Amino acid sequence: MRVRKLIDSLNYAIEGIIYALKTQRNMKIHFAVTIIILIFSLFFELSRVEFLILLLTISLVIIAEMINTSIESAIDLITDQYHIFAKIAKNVAAGAVLIAAVNSIFVAYFIFFQRINPYTQWVLHSVRQSPIHITFIVFVIVIFATISLKAYFGRGTPLQGGMPSGHAALAFSLATSISFISESTFIATLSLLMALLVCQSRIEGKIHSLFEVIVGALLGTIITVIFFQLFG
DSSP states (O other), X not given: OHHHHHHHHHHHHHHHHHHHHHHOHHHHHHHHHHHHHHHHHXXXXXXXXXXXXXXXXXXXXXXXXXXXXXXXXXXHHHOSSOOHHHHHHHHHHHHHHXXXXXXHHHHHHHHHHHHHHHHHHHHHHHHOOSOTHHHHHHHHHHHHHHHHHHHHHTOSOSSSSXXXXXXXXXXXXXXXXXXXXXXXXXXXXXXXXXXXXXXXXXXXXXXXXXXXXXXXXXXXXXXXXXXXXXTO
């Protein structure tokens, strides 16, 4: 009987994880990033302490997101009306997720930055083979390519909505150009964060879907890399 109850409890717990993964967009992002980080960690000789800290950090983010989901579901069950205390509860839970996520960024920085810095410097130095004015040319080409694709897919306007995201394309194009010109891992990281913030704002504002933003980001990055290689 006890074994049966233990199995039932385990099933309920797994069902909770699956529900959060199916219904919560942020949970899907956390799981995707977790898989990427764990695979990425295989290429570096992490100590046991570093690997333990990495696992604890990942677990903290996922746990915080699941608690946030459970709090939101409980509040929605109790009332569907706006209430100041319901808002406070949801905001505090979301704040806990934010703190866990920011902490994970710092942990990843301290664990991986020194290890990837030599490789990053080599890649940036190898790819960057063109004068700075190429950046302006790439910027214009990305704009025309984005508008052309928007016209082809026939959704949205040249400046808002549609496939792909023009803001994401331009943000990642500029971030890539800055990375190659500066040849600095730190500056490249800051540029990438700024580009990601632009993408996040387009998704949160419901102007673009995640897929449209990803396509735009890839478009801007690929065009920029190709031009920096071809016109060196």
